[in-house]
Amino acid sequence: MLSDPTFLIEQILNSLQFSMLLFLLAIGLSVVFGMMDYLNLSHGTIYMLSAYLAYSIAGISGSYWLALLCAPVAAALIGVSLYYLLLQRVTQHGHLAQVLLTVGVIYFGTEMLRILYGDLPKGVPVPAALEGVARVLGVAYPKYRLFIISVGLVTMGVLYVVLERTRLGALVRAGVDDRVTAETMGIDIAKVFAGVFAIGAYLAGLAGVIAAPVFGVYTGMDVSVIILVLIVVVIGGLGSLAGAIVGSFLIGFADTFGKILLPEFAMVMIYLVMALALVFRPSGLMPARRFMAQG
């Protein structure tokens, strides 16, 4: 199968597309965990919610682009409200309390969406401008999927510049390295964190909107993806952009090619990649904290 170049290119593009979605979800989860040590499993709920919002906005207005503009912003606002009204109450109580609370939010979100939208999966049509196929290395590939890849790449580029080249990015990295020391330098880490959380929720929302036309909108879309995203974060290393990028590519490719090469054992490929990564690099391939300097 893989000796057919057309098929191979197609699958590589599919892998890239899936990697980008994983990345958009992983980066927020990773930095939030890295900075506040908060394990927010309801990150996927924001992704799902945004997909439903996109379905409604696109359905009512007839414009996918309006949905792309508004749904992630709404998702970010809801995500931030959720954090400050509810999630932050257990910040000090450790991962177990965080997991319990955020799994509760997953159930709550799923049921609410089921009540509002019903059980049937919804579709969001591909916008007219991105219908049809384009040629990539001689292979016909859906334009919309190329759009997903582009959104992912642009986001990676923007995040790289902001995180690695600006004072704001340095504040975020300092917070991930050592929150207490950053505080002793007069940096209000809670404020930095609020911004990080909002951006993370926005990107999860963005992932929800751009995934909707390809994967559909249904309750449970959050849980199926959040597990893969957790694996991405674990493999890549907490709190680092490079880690989220590398982890997303590894899992995106392992998932896509696993389904082709070993259809019955697709998940095995992913866990194999995770196991190998953890055996050789227990703290992830590219964790933010290269070493701990504080006493």
Next chain:
Amino acid sequence: MEPLLRVDDIQTYLGESHILQGVSLEAQAGEVVALLGRNGAGKTTTLRSIMRITPPRGGKVMFDGQDLAGLKTHAVARAGIAFVQEQRAIFPSLTVEENLIIAQRGEGWTMERVFDEFPRVAARRRNGGAQLSGGEQQMLAIARALVANPRLILLDEPSEGLAPIIVEQILELLLKLKATGLTMVLVEQSFALAMALADRAVVLGKGRVRWSGAAQELRAADDIRHAWLGV
């Protein structure tokens, strides 16, 4: 005259352990106060209590006439206190320059002035924080405290783990800073270094103040030194 820093009978707990059982000390503007004592005496906890990293449950900390009670750590820093932690705590994911940029505040010590005073730090400005030697990290930690233009610097064991020649350079630097009128509270294991810098000394033992007075008097107070410092 009202001291710049007045710590009055603070009580600090770590979990259920009662670590500081009524520590008091003062620093007048321009003065260097050494905080001495054996390991576990409560020296670092005193500094962390002033910064409200481990907020005291009782007592009072006044800085420049302001009660620090209820402030978050970043607000204490913004009130004008810089904290140079034990083992430096340089951010490894940031370059040397970025370590300074995020701390920069106010006027007086600018990046340029710091680089002039610390040529070794300047030479490494584009390097990552994780790539510095211990001495360079200590220099950077002090430089980072200065660019915040604080009125008081809390220094926790600046000589720890450094070669004697580097310790001498650090001492020279700190004497220079003292000459500019900067107020410092210094925790130090090296008695010699502390005596070379300090105007006054406070000796802690088991979470309480055991002695305080002029640094020169501590040299003569053999019984106190033997009982609480082991020197």
